[in-house]
Structures are given as C-alpha cells and as structure tokens.
Amino acid sequence: MRFAVAVKQVPDTMEMSVDENGSLVRTGVPAILNPYDEQALAEVLRIRESGDEVVVFTMGPPQAAEALRRCLELGADSAYLITDRAFAGADVYATARALAAFITGNIPDASLYVFGRQAIDGDTGQVPYEVAALLDVQQFAYTESLERDGDSFLAVQDYGHVRRTARVPKGSVVSFGTVDPNCPLPSIRGYLESLGRPIKEVDRVALGLGVYSVGLKGSLTRIVSTESVMSTRRNRRVEISNPATAADFIMTELEGSR
Amino acid sequence: MSGCEGGSCSTCGTDDPNRLPPGMLKAYDLNQSTADGILVWTEVVEGPDGPRIDDSGAELIGAARNLTDGRVFAVVFGGTELKSLYGRLFGYGVDTLYHVREKSLERYSPEAYAECIASLMDRIVPAAVLIGATSRGREVAPRIAAKMGLGLTADCTGLRADGRKLIMTRPAFGGNLMADIECTKYPQMATVRPGSFPRPEDSEGQGTVIYWQFCPECIKDVISDEPMEEDGSDIRDAKVLISLGDGIRDRSLIDVAESVARKIGAQVSCSRALVEKGWMPRSRQVGMSGRTVAPEIYLAFGISGAVQHRAGMLRSGKVIAVNNDPDAPIHSFADLSFIADAGDVLRAMDRE
Numbered sequence A: 001m002r003f004a005v006a007v008k009q010v011p012d013t014m015e016m017s018v019d020e021n022g023s024l025v026r027t028g029v030p031a032i033l034n035p036y037d038e039q040a041l042a043e044v045l046r047i048r049e050s051g052d053e054v055v056v057f058t059m060g061p062p063q064a065a066e067a068l069r070r071c072l073e074l075g076a077d078s079a080y081l082i083t084d085r086a087f088a089g090a091d092v093y094a095t096a097r098a099l100a101a102f103i104t105g106n107i108p109d110a111s112l113y114v115f116g117r118q119a120i121d122g123d124t125g126q127v128p129y130e131v132a133a134l135l136d137v138q139q140f141a142y143t144e145s146l147e148r149d150g151d152s153f154l155a156v157q158d159y160g161h162v163r164r165t166a167r168v169p170k171g172s173v174v175s176f177g178t179v180d181p182n183c184p185l186p187s188i189r190g191y192l193e194s195l196g197r198p199i200k201e202v203d204r205v206a207l208g209l210g211v212y213s214v215g216l217k218g219s220l221t222r223i224v225s226t227e228s229v230m231s232t233r234r235n236r237r238v239e240i241s242n243p244a245t246a247a248d249f250i251m252t253e254l255e256g257s258r
Numbered sequence B: 001m002s003g004c005e006g007g008s009c010s011t012c013g014t015d016d017p018n019r020l021p022p023g024m025l026k027a028y029d030l031n032q033s034t035a036d037g038i039l040v041w042t043e044v045v046e047g048p049d050g051p052r053i054d055d056s057g058a059e060l061i062g063a064a065r066n067l068t069d070g071r072v073f074a075v076v077f078g079g080t081e082l083k084s085l086y087g088r089l090f091g092y093g094v095d096t097l098y099h100v101r102e103k104s105l106e107r108y109s110p111e112a113y114a115e116c117i118a119s120l121m122d123r124i125v126p127a128a129v130l131i132g133a134t135s136r137g138r139e140v141a142p143r144i145a146a147k148m149g150l151g152l153t154a155d156c157t158g159l160r161a162d163g164r165k166l167i168m169t170r171p172a173f174g175g176n177l178m179a180d181i182e183c184t185k186y187p188q189m190a191t192v193r194p195g196s197f198p199r200p201e202d203s204e205g206q207g208t209v210i211y212w213q214f215c216p217e218c219i220k221d222v223i224s225d226e227p228m229e230e231d232g233s234d235i236r237d238a239k240v241l242i243s244l245g246d247g248i249r250d251r252s253l254i255d256v257a258e259s260v261a262r263k264i265g266a267q268v269s270c271s272r273a274l275v276e277k278g279w280m281p282r283s284r285q286v287g288m289s290g291r292t293v294a295p296e297i298y299l300a301f302g303i304s305g306a307v308q309h310r311a312g313m314l315r316s317g318k319v320i321a322v323n324n325d326p327d328a329p330i331h332s333f334a335d336l337s338f339i340a341d342a343g344d345v346l347r348a349m350d351r352e
C-alpha cells in the first residue's frame, strides 16, 4: 500500500507574542513541522506494514524542505516539495488546487491521502476537504483511529456528539483529529538512513497550472485588513494572602454581574 | 448538479438535470432575488422531545435576516418529523425553506450533503451561503466551495454587509490577529462560529416550504453512529465557567470545583493539561484544539494562559484569574487577577 501524507511547515505559534503596540512579533519565531501533521504521520507509520510506502509532500517555500527532512527522519520513505514563487499568498482554494494537481500527477494511486486536522498558523482545517472534493473522493474528518481491514480501512471519527465508525475505501482523504496526546512519536533513529532519501521538487509548470490558478492570483478570498488583538481589558491585580478574602471578592463579582 | 444524472433515480427519473423536480413550482419564481439572498444550512439535532434546531443554525438565520434586504433561504435535512420546526424557522426570519426529505440523506454524509446544498445553490443563486462552524459544517462547507470553485472564509466570528458584499471577520494566529476577509466571487461562503450572533427570539411565522428532491451519488458505508456518553451539558452553553489548569495539583479539587459550580450555576471546563492527565474529558477542554467558549464570566484557576488556550476563551465577557505566579501570561489579559493558590481559593469559595 501507498500512503501519501500532506504536511505543512508553520511558525511555532506557541512562541508568538504580541508586543506593547499590539503588533505580532514574528521575528525569531522558529518554523516547525505542524504538530497535527506530525501526529498524522506517526499514525500512518504505526499502521504501515513491510512493503508499504509512505510519501510526504508539502507546498511551501524552499525552507519547508526542513519539515520534509524531519518527516524522513521519522520514517517516511520519500518526499516532495511543491514550490514556486507563484504559489505565495495562496488561500485554501489555491492551496487545495495545487495539492490536488500534484496528487493527480504524481501519486494518483495512493491507498489513502492523509492530512492533519489543521495547520496551527491560522487555518482551521479546510484544506483536506477541498482536496477531497477536487479529487472527487470520500472524506473522513476528525479521525481518531484508523485500522486496516483487508484492502480497506476502518476509521473511527469523533463528531463531538457522535462517534462514527465507517469503512474507508481506497483513495479516500483521511484527516486526523486530535489524536492521543500520549501516543509516543517515533524516535529519530533513522537520521543517517534518511540522509539518502531524496526530496524531489515540483514547480508550477510541472503541475500544469497557469499563473492565475495558483497563489494570490488563484485565490478566491482576499484579506482586506488585519488588526492585532490588543487586550482591552481593564486589569485589576490583587495580591491576596488570605484565600477567604479572594473567594469573597470573586463571589461579590459574580453577584454583581447577575 | 442535481445528482440525478443518468436517470438512476426513481423520484426524478430524468436525465435533464435542469428540469424542475416534483414539488417545485415555477410560480415561486425562485430566481427573482438572484444574488441578493442568503442561504443558511440549518442543522437539526435530536433532543429529548424530538428534533430541535441547532443554536448555530438559529443564530445564522437571525444574522442573515439582519444582513440582507433580500430573501433568507434555509435548508434542512430530515424526515416528516421536521414539520414541527417549520413555524419556528419562519419565526426566526426564513422566507423560503427547502426541506430535503430523501431517506438516504437522513443519515449525515458530508459528500452527499455538499452535493445537495450545491444543487440548491445552483437553483437559488444566493449572494451568500452561511454555515455554522460546527464539526459537520466545517467539513461540508469546504467540500461545497471546492466543488463550485468558490471562496470560503472559515470560522468567522463576525459578519458585516456592504450591499451584497460580506465582510467576514475571523481570528488568526491563535487569536493574536483579527482579519477582515472578503470572497472574490458569488456566492460568497462562510462558516461562522457558534455563539457569534445572538439566538433570535422564539416565535412562530409563516413562509414557503419546498421539498427538495435529491438523490445522492455517493452513500457512505457507515458501520455505526454511537452517541458519546456525555451528560448532555455543553461548556459552550455556560454563562459562567470555572476553568481548571495544571495548577490544580490535587485531583480532589475537581470535585470542589464541581460543588462550587453547582452553587453558583456554572459549569467546569479545563485546559488541555488536565485532559492530557486524563483528569477531565476532552469535551470540557477550552482552546484551539478544544471548544471555543464565550461565557459572561470565565474563572481561570491555575491556567497559565498559553495562546492556544486563549484562542478558545478570547470572547469571554469577564476574565478572572487565580494563579500563584505573578508572571503568568493570563494575568495580562484578565480583568481581575489574584496571585493566590488556586486550591485554597476554590475551597474557600466552596465553604461560602
């Protein structure tokens, strides 16, 4: 079986902060492999059997190769970097279109197309379902576990109020929800081996997409303006040694707002 | 786009996808308001006393009513039992209701729902389509958008209208930024976070109901749908939340918090730290990978205030923090903060 895993390099939003003027501090923020994608890859590596192949791919700037390198170290067999200046500024649709074109041209025969639940840098998990629609395959969102069942798979999906078990046909899109946070990541044993595994580059022309189909020009949404969220709260800080006094204070606040 | 191409469907039995299905009368002149109306997919949930309109759907109908002078269309999926909801939906502001009463669509399927809503969009040609950013909405909306080649703004917390144009506001970068976004094509699409708009008053109204015939091409092989064992309460509905974090070192404090919550009419939520410890269920987690809440009062006990947590409680009315570390980030965005031991304060509140 072949598994294709979509990954993204993201700024570590954990390290991101807002300065006194309320501007986002981005400089010096390290880029990491999107944690959800790392988990998704870990799940795939868990169910792989000998003879299976795990291919990772990402669309991003040249430095996104670092994220792919990490995937190879974790145990992926090969990697594709979909990169071109023209891809910059892509919204969900332009991203999905490029990824779908890549899949159709390079890995049309995968058993599963696996995604993370969301990229932590702002999007909210839309890419997997747009790709599924463009490929015209079924989608399995919020997957919490995936098991092999002969030639297909069984997915358990967490819909909040309902837990669904469904059969996943070959070629479907699976996006992993929050997986078990205690599931250990594969250790980076394969560092030396991974050095031999190539990262292949694919550009816009190779995807067969026109300039107006990708990046900012191919996007169907436009950011009109952004505003950083400044804390508008009136902060009152109380240092209290006696917990009963603090409790009183809080109870009074609660009363006051009824 | 009717999904009935090929004549495989007995109800429509035609290979002309543009033919009006039975039950749809030309007289309604559905295209009169082409591209000024708003279509809302209204989710229906099973309540103890029959089907209920999901809050997010009700909120969006209310929002749509205020955003457009044109028609408000809604679509619901389900059987005859939904008839009891018609009056309420019209009361919220729906002009024309599409009821999809196809048996095979009574079980939720993202592919088929997306196809069906897309077929309605072809018919109605609305200016905008609004869908709740619920777990279902968040996977159906992008499926529609990509199928139809439309822009989609996900997970909006605010909407403004500039004529037919919608300006959609959504948080980005873990809540550090708010972005105003517009779609460059019609119909414009957005998923909207539950709780972003007030739920309209319940009242009964009248309007047009159309049975929309649609036969899905793709039926999912669902083995089971099991309701999650939950007591039915949802932290997103709470007016006051007592939220616990890793500063709660003693598990028995959860019971103390529950006891306080009962007294003051609150619910108990938590940060991811306690879910990871296995002390609290995931359904109680506030934050980026948990639930987004907007209570009137958010009481944070022993929570540091990481951006991922903050993203989920950003829109709370008043934030009160109890944390013994004066440098904890939560203090910088709380309205009232106490540098104190979380357990001691909770116990004292329980004694009051």
Ligand SMILES: Cc1cc2nc3c(=O)[nH]c(=O)nc-3n(C[C@H](O)[C@H](O)[C@H](O)COP(=O)(O)OP(=O)(O)OC[C@H]3O[C@@H](n4cnc5c(N)ncnc54)[C@H](O)[C@@H]3O)c2cc1C
Binding pocket: A014, A035, A036, A120, B244, B245, B246, B247, B248, B270, B271, B272, B273, B274, B285, B286, B287, B288, B289, B290, B291, B301, B302, B303, B304, B305, B306, B307, B308, B309, B312, B322, B323, B324, B325, B328, B340, B341, B342, B343
């Ligand atoms: C992709 C991703 C998604 C995430 N999603 C979420 C999410 O949805 N929700 C979420 O909450 N987190 C999320 N996180 C984790 C988040 O970054 C933080 O790690 C988490 O919120 C920390 O929880 P905490 O504040 O309870 O614990 P800590 O950060 O450990 O903070 C505990 C606080 O308690 C204080 N304290 C200690 N003892 C006491 C005491 N006796 N009395 C009072 N105060 C005390 C400490 O000073 C400290 O400030 C996510 C992280 C990632 C990477």
Ligand SMILES: Nc1ncnc2c1ncn2[C@@H]1O[C@H](COP(=O)(O)O)[C@@H](O)[C@H]1O
Binding pocket: A006, A007, A008, A034, A036, A037, A057, A058, A059, A060, A095, A099, A114, A115, A116, A117, A118, A119, A120, A122, A123, A124, A125, A126, A127, A128
């Ligand atoms: N540029 C990209 N390249 C490859 N995969 C991506 C890209 N953007 C998003 N994805 C995948 O889609 C998932 C959801 O991303 P998003 O919709 O941006 O939140 C991620 O977890 C990745 O698996």
